[in-house]
Amino acid sequence: CAEAPQIYKHHGAYFLLLASGGTGYAHGVEVGRAETIFGPYEAHPSGEPILTSSPRHLFSLGDPDAGHFEMVNPHSVMQKAGHGSLVHTHTDEWFMAHLMARPLEGQLLNPLGREASIQRMHWTEDNWLEMEDGSNLAKMTFKGLAGVPIDNEPNTDLFDSFQEPQYLLEFMTPYRQQHQSWVSTQKRQGFLRIYGGNSLFSQMNPAIMATRATSFTYEVETLLEFQPNHYSQTAGLGLYYDSNNWLYAHVTYSEEKRCPYLTLLQAKLGQRIEYVNTRVVVPEVNIQLKIGYDHGIANVYYRLEEQETWQVLLQDLSVAYLSDEGVNGMPGEIGGFTGLFNFIGAVDAHQHQSYADFAYYKVTNHSPAS
Incomplete structure (x- = not known):
């Protein structure tokens, strides 16, 4: 199940960004690259999503809208990370805003629904997009935007x-x-x-x-x-x-x-x-x-x-x-x-x-x- 296609251009190449894995625990972001906007697009050389929460890639989805609870990451607070969009700042930093969810501790139930998160990204020497730390597992925290101090926690009351x-x-x-x-x-x-x-x-x-x-x-x-x-x-x-x-x-x-x-x-x-x-x-x-x-x-x-x-x-x-x-x-x-x-x-x-x-x-x- 691929949806929400977006096309970006970087260093002369075209990149097709896709939401994949359905809306459940197999959610992720995948990317393809082409020399022309009409393709053909080659998959990321890792063969994996460039951003996800699951440590395992679900290749055969069956029902794309199923929960895929077997794809849960027991070591992460964040689950269902996927469906992202890129941001390029004036400080030449790259970020990806994406959807995710946080289940109740010890359960697979998400009462807060879809939430938004953000990850720091970068481009490799061979012009592929990836998370800054080289992994593809979304993180709960990261180094903030250069020159933008965060003085306090937001008030959500x-x-x-x-x-x-x-x-x-x-x-x-x-x-x-x-x-x-x-x-x-x-x-x-x-x-x-x-x-x-x-x-x-x-x-x-x-x-x-x-x-x-x-x-x-x-x-x-x-x-x-x-x-x-x-x-x-x-x-x-x-x-x-x-x-x-x-x-x-x-x-x-x-x-x-x-x-x-x-x-x-x-x-x-x-x-x-x-x-x-x-x-x-x-x-x-x-x-x-x-x-x-x-x-x-x-x-x-x-x-x-x-x-x-x-x-x-x-x-x-x-x-x-x-x-x-x-x-x-x-x-x-x-x-x-x-x-x-x-x-x-x-x-x-x-x-x-x-x-x-x-x-x-x-x-x-x-x-x-x-």
């Missing part, structure tokens, strides 16, 4: 108090375009209002505002005001991969007790899982929700107005399946590459008229690089 008309640009909306008819900061000053959409199982107009998870250890929290009056109306905070795989801590309405309550709902490979023992009556309009994520384990908390400390809704719930490999249901397959999202959202499967007001959205990352 997120916070929005919805005081401005424009909310965070990091917000994404699965299966739906953002439009002020269903999500807006204009309806109430200092709040993001989300009108309830279809079920989270639906791929038609769910009302979800989501941001990508970027760390293996983080907390996401919000405060919402919500007054449901029907059991099909919900609003809350959750983790989301796709319409069949998510975790949702939410407020809804109990027709039996005639009052709102907080509960937890999960979707795993399309199966609906209700945690009936987690139900908590919510006598107030305001409630804070928080989910702590730690290497595939979720802890869910809530706090009412009169409470000084966070209360446990559910602890030590495995959500490692919310990953590129965990959502397919077929061993050895890749279910996607978008990675895990955090979200706030609302559902109104009754009349699509109820709404929730969110006072803030906050993500605190504790391990940006591991």
